[in-house]
Amino acid sequence: MTTFILRRVIATVTLLLAVTFIAYLLLYPAAGNIAANILGENATQEQIALKTEQLGLDRPLLVQYGDWLLNAFRGDLGRSYFTSQPVWDTLAARLPVTLSLVVLVMLLTGVLAFTLGTYAAIRRGWVDRTFQVLATLGDALPHFIVALFLVTVFALQLGWFPATGYTPLEISPSKWLLCLTLPVVALTVGGVAGVAQQVRSATIGVLRNDYIRTLRSRGLSERRIVLTSVLRNASTNGLTSLAVQIVGILGGAVVIEQVFALPGLGSLAVEATSRTDLPLVVGVVLAAVLLVVVANLLVDIAVAWLNPKVRLS
Template identity: 60%
Template sequence: MIGYLARRLATGAALLVVISLVAFVLLRTAAGDSIARNILGDTATPDQILAKEQELGLDRPVLAQYLDWVAGAVRGDLGRSFYTPQSVTAALADALPVSLSLVLSVLVVSGVLAFAIGLTCAVRRGWLDRAFQVVSTAVDAVPNFLVGLFLATLLGVQLAWFPAVGYVSPERSVLAWAISLALPVTALALGAIAGVAQQVRSAAIGVLRQDYVRTLRSRGLSERRILLTSVLRNSSTTGLTMLGLQFVGLLGGSVVIEQVFALPGLGSLAVTNTTKGDLPLVMGVVVATVLIVIVVNLVVDLVVAWLNPKARLR
């Protein structure tokens, strides 16, 4: 297990370096010389723009700028925003809890419901299973931002059952926090539940056909015990792997959902500052996002490896 963990950590570190380099080069190249101009305004003279670029180090080669950024990031210094005196670390500290609350809530809700639905459909292969197939296909075909707009309009504006926009910190009220995330979590979770439940259903059907399951039944074990101890354990690796893959899509979808529900998370921070060319803040969001993906997928891989030791050989 230690060797398996070391390989996963090395892969994650390499992924972080590659993505940060590609993101930095693309962002810096796309911005060109417009960063200093945007900071100073349209009335800035060429000399003022040049002086600002020298002050920010934007006149140096892109690779040299990236290495400077890496040197600071290794020390925990992600720099400061080009437009405000706020540090990138402080901006991330404000936005990160919002995005983590949203995405991790979706992950938990999706995992619990998907495994419950998948196992139920695998055991009861009648009208319930057929209805799930139809509903999951329909859910997969609808983008989550359309679901979010529908929920915000119907349940948030027309019926006023939930707040249509905004975020409440759990430090103020846990109940108000849960209510403020109800609609965004629902909008993101529906697609994830459908995808993961399909995988759990297929895997559970395959397990239920195995000879050892029939042997356990012949020994008088209850169906509930067989499902929870044997079927769930042996079919969960497929579902967990799918859930880990879905997590990357959830992060991407959260960018749009945060805009729909006006949540001050990483997605909103990235969209706002990308248009302005605020390189330090955007790079901070990139690093935070990649680290979240690496950690969550590492946890999923470790759970899968614990459930299925053969997975450690990959």
């Protein structure tokens, strides 16, 4: 298990280096636009050139990225070009919102997907057919459509939840939960549909194995067989699919945080990208990638614990 985790950590570091470099590479041609955005519309070409030189944006790409990388290893991600605030401070203020969304959506998606997928695989018949239809619809619906429906019905018409805004957990746990309920549900619908179908397919495959029939012939109850044998063997596909969902969750968070006016990484990414705030954009990319790789690492460990064969891959 130690070797398995070490390989995953090395892959994580490599991924972080690659993604941050690509972010620099994509934004490198916009160096002149960055200075112009900072100085405003009335800036002259001489002022833009001087500002570009002051920011070090006229240097070669590898030099800029190398300096950023060295500073990042020291714990310094730079300062925003527009607010002059340290990137770490901005990320620290926004990260709890997105992290709350990701954790709640992952937990809710996992519980619902495994429950529904397993139940549909065991019952089959009309239950399974109904499940597949609903799963297809849930997978096809865009996050923002679900979000707008939830806001209109449960926030504006019924008034059960706040339509916008965010209350930190440490201030009021109840208000924190109310603020996140609709965004979490909006992001969960598509995730549950995708993961549940993977769980259903894997469960059906496991139920067809000979050893399941052997366990039944020994008089074991169906519930015990499902809990001790079926779920353990079918969970690998479900957990892997759940890990993939975090990318969709972060992508959906960009829109969902705008709909519900949540001050998270998604809305920060939109703001930083629209202004071409290079240090902030790279900081957001780094935080998002860390969320993805940490979630995937935890899932890989869980899968390796459930299926020892995976440790050899």
